[in-house]
Amino acid sequence: MIERSDRLPPRPARLAGAPPQPVSPRLPARLLYRLHRLLAPNAGYRRLAAVLTAHPWLSRLFTAGERHVKEAIFGCRMCGQCAIPFTGYACPMTCPKQLRNGPCGGVGLDGSCEVYPESRCVWLLAVERADSEGKGPDLLRLHRPIDHRRLGQSAWISYWQGTDDGLCTDDDALATPAVINPAALLGHK
Amino acid sequence: MTRPGRFRSALASGMFTVTAEIGPPRGADAEVIRRKVQPLRDWVAAVNITDNQSAVVRLASWAGSLLTLAIGVEPIMQLTCRDRNRIALQSDLLSAAAMGIPNILIMTGDHPRFGDHADAKPVFDLDSVQLLWAARTMRDDGRLLSGRVLDPPPDWFIGAVENPSAPPVNFRAARLGKKVAAGAQFVQTQFVFDVPAFARFMAQVRDLGLAERCHILAGVGPITSPRALSHLQHVVPGVHIPHEVVRRLLAVPADRFADEGLKLCAETICQLRQVPGVAGVHIMAVGHEHRVPEILAEAGLGRTPLAATGPGGADDAR
Numbered sequence: 001m002i003e004r005s006d007r008l009p010p011r012p013a014r015l016a017g018a019p020p021q022p023v024s025p026r027l028p029a030r031l032l033y034r035l036h037r038l039l040a041p042n043a044g045y046r047r048l049a050a051v052l053t054a055h056p057w058l059s060r061l062f063t064a065g066e067r068h069v070k071e072a073i074f075g076c077r078m079c080g081q082c083a084i085p086f087t088g089y090a091c092p093m094t095c096p097k098q099l100r101n102g103p104c105g106g107v108g109l110d111g112s113c114e115v116y117p118e119s120r121c122v123w124l125l126a127v128e129r130a131d132s133e134g135k136g137p138d139l140l141r142l143h144r145p146i147d148h149r150r151l152g153q154s155a156w157i158s159y160w161q162g163t164d165d166g167l168c169t170d171d172d173a174l175a176t177p178a179v180i181n182p183a184a185l186l187g188h189k
Numbered sequence: 190m191t192r193p194g195r196f197r198s199a200l201a202s203g204m205f206t207v208t209a210e211i212g213p214p215r216g217a218d219a220e221v222i223r224r225k226v227q228p229l230r231d232w233v234a235a236v237n238i239t240d241n242q243s244a245v246v247r248l249a250s251w252a253g254s255l256l257t258l259a260i261g262v263e264p265i266m267q268l269t270c271r272d273r274n275r276i277a278l279q280s281d282l283l284s285a286a287a288m289g290i291p292n293i294l295i296m297t298g299d300h301p302r303f304g305d306h307a308d309a310k311p312v313f314d315l316d317s318v319q320l321l322w323a324a325r326t327m328r329d330d331g332r333l334l335s336g337r338v339l340d341p342p343p344d345w346f347i348g349a350v351e352n353p354s355a356p357p358v359n360f361r362a363a364r365l366g367k368k369v370a371a372g373a374q375f376v377q378t379q380f381v382f383d384v385p386a387f388a389r390f391m392a393q394v395r396d397l398g399l400a401e402r403c404h405i406l407a408g409v410g411p412i413t414s415p416r417a418l419s420h421l422q423h424v425v426p427g428v429h430i431p432h433e434v435v436r437r438l439l440a441v442p443a444d445r446f447a448d449e450g451l452k453l454c455a456e457t458i459c460q461l462r463q464v465p466g467v468a469g470v471h472i473m474a475v476g477h478e479h480r481v482p483e484i485l486a487e488a489g490l491g492r493t494p495l496a497a498t499g500p501g502g503a504d505d506a507r
Contacts, residue, residue, distance in 0.1 A: 019311070096300055097270075097311065101318035102364040104297045105352030105379055106426030114426045115300045127357045140363060142371060145275060145319045145334065173370040174398075177329075180322045184336030 022119040023075025023094040029129035032073075032089040041160045049160040063154040080150035080158065081167055086138040088129025095122050100143035103127075140172035144180060194263050194291035196235035197346045199469075200375060200404040205462060206469030207490060208265065208377065208406060209481050210237040213248035222248070222256040225478045231492045232482050235263040235292060237377070237471070243425070244271065244304025251281060254290045265348065266290050269298025274314035275323070275334055282324055286343030294348040294377065295320045299426060318371045321349055325372025349373035353390035354383060354429040362393035365403070375404040377471040380421070382430045384460045391466050400466035407461045410473040411454040411484060412438060413447040451480060455487035 025032070039045070052059045070076030074084060074091045083100055084091050092100045096115040103123035106114030113119045130139050144167060150158075158164045169178040179185065199206045209229050214221035226236055238253035254264035266285050273281065285293060297317045301309040315323065323334050324347050331342035349368040353361050365376060381387045387407060394400055412418050412430075418438060421428045434453065441449045458470050472481050485491075 096302075097297055097313045097316070099297060099313070099316040101316050101367055102360070103355070103357065104427075105350065105355050106299065107355040107357075108427075109354075109356065109429055111356045115302050121356070123360075124357050127360045139360070140367060142318060142322065142367060143316075145315050145323075148314075172366060174366060177325075178322075178370070179330075180319070180326050181332070181334050181336055184334065185332070186336075 022122040045160040080153035082155035087126040090125040141168040143168040213253040240267040265292040271298030322371035352379035355427040378408040404468040412450040458488040
């Protein structure tokens with residue numbers, strides 16, 4: 001058994017395939033909520049998405065750019081199914097357990113991550129950041145299981161195309177039970 | 190298809206319900222499970238069988254659950270998201286139903302980094318909310334995550350866990366709300382040593398209307414040695430022990446430490462009974478299962494009248 005105080009050796013921040021480790025977003029929540037509006041889907045973005053998907057090399061170039069930006073700000077791991085608009089722009093995929101629906105029960109009393117005690121729990125950041133901007137109710141949405149085939153794909157293109165619309169429920173799903181697999185149900189009547 | 194169990198009937202009847210927990214052995218010996226479960230049989234409504242707790246390899250929770258069932262005690266099969274992807278999780282859930290395991294308890298699970306195989310791949314394909322949601326979908330909609338139909342669908346009583354004392358403390362009741370929305374019908378909490386803090390959590394739970402939708406069992410356990418105290422403080426994730434409790438335990442002579450720990454646990458149970466919305470307690474005395482009856486007797490809780498709430502008893506609001 002390893003003592004909890006043991007630290008793993010440091011490694012490069014952006015090593016592909018490295019285990020997830022909590023990342024504190026490098027921009028304030030307020031700014032990110034504003035910047036997001038610039039990315040909101042419109043006819044222009046939808047046309048851009050259509051052009052990009054028609055040309056694989058263009059799409060690769062665009063996705064590489066998106067990756068650089070999101071890696072620098074959020075520690076993005078390119079799951080391709082962006083949850084951060086609903087988590088105060090703190091990325092839950094940097095949680096060592098990649099929990100998309102809230103913190104695990106192992107958060108330290110000082111707010112430290114169970115697995116990397118030197119980092120703050122990313123869900124603690126998410127709750128603080130969302131609450132500070134009056135977006136607390138967003139945290140109550142139920143996030144559906146992710147599609148592992150979409151790893152590495154552009155979440156921005158998916159967002160513009162509307163393929164990301166069912167990533168989570170519209171509300172806390174307490175009044176009306178939500179369906180976990182709406183897409184799968186279409187295939188199996 | 191499983192029949193409505195004693196545990197579920199006990200909660201539905203509104204009686205203060207007690208569950209306990211045992212850790213399966215590291216070794217191929219079924220007798221260990223029987224030996225640990227036997228002394229509990231008349232005292233608790235059901236027994237949790239842990240799923241490789243602390244990420245240390247042990248006999249599987251499904252096997253422990255079947256052994257428990259075979260000696261006439263109702264198991265609650267724990268299932269973590271740590272070691273299996275969605276295919277294996279759904280398969281294990283289906284198997285549990287087919288084998289007559291009436292209760293399942295779904296949780297995220299400890300990270301492998303602190304177990305005996307720190308080099309293992311952490312899976313976490315689904316998180317606990319998603320697995321609760323998948324289980325409810327399998328039972329109520331009779332479908333897998335793939336959309337395929339299950340015939341017949343499984344039927345279990347679905348439980349979740351929550352840790353009221355871990356930050357962000359003010360988000361814990363809301364997180365429980367997500368689990369209830371996903372399908373949790375009962376919840377067992379992490380160790381409660383700070384009753385006033387737990388009462389504040391319960392006030393939030395009641396305000397959200399969750400106490401009516403989900404049976405809440407507060408987690409308790411005896412601290413039986415200075416080593417166990419240190420283990421809970423420094424090794425088990427997310428356990429908060431207030432200074433007063435530590436001072437009280439360390440103030441007694443070493444030979445009376447265990448007795449004082451048991452007494453403290455019994456007192457905590459009595460205090461928790463007074464907290465509105467608490468449906469019962471879940472006793473985690475791993476390694477000291479044989480002393481659970483002592484704790485219950487000390488807390489003034491008698492043997493569970495199991496005969497009165499046999500199979501086919503009152504159903505609760507699902």
